[in-house]
Amino acid sequence: MYKILVLLSLCLLHQAKAQAPIGPIGSFIRTNAVGHPVIHEKVTWIFDPDVSLKRRRQFIELHGDKGEKLIERLGLGIDGRNEERLALQRQRDEGHLGGLNAYQP
Structure with missing residues (x-):
């Protein structure tokens, strides 16, 4: 022992x-x-170069070409008052060129 x-x-x-x-x-x-x-340490990554094309098409369908739908949805919030905010934004932007006045006389 x-x-x-x-x-x-x-x-x-x-x-x-x-x-x-x-x-x-x-x-x-x-x-x-x-x-x-x-x-x-050596690390290996599983990489598929074609997945970006598939995800790009999916992103464009869901969020628009430059993500304009995504930006609009983020601006509306997630608290359930998105319809009210959308109506206020549409009222605010009425008569503007893409939300800007710079090009109007």
Whole structure:
């Protein structure tokens, strides 16, 4: 039993030394010259170049060519008073060119 406790304590001591801080010079070299181990991990990404064309068509159908429907919906809010706000915006923009007066005399 004594031998097992000694062996276990030696293993724990070895692990503690392996995880000990490396000091300011060691950390400087690690961060500036070598880099953290996370930087050197290899990552693979599943990439489909054709999915953008499908999603572009879907976005245009749902939100308009430049997202004008999306911008209008965001401006109406989500609190259930969107119809009231839409009526006020339409009343405000009546007679304007795209909401601007700059081109009218």
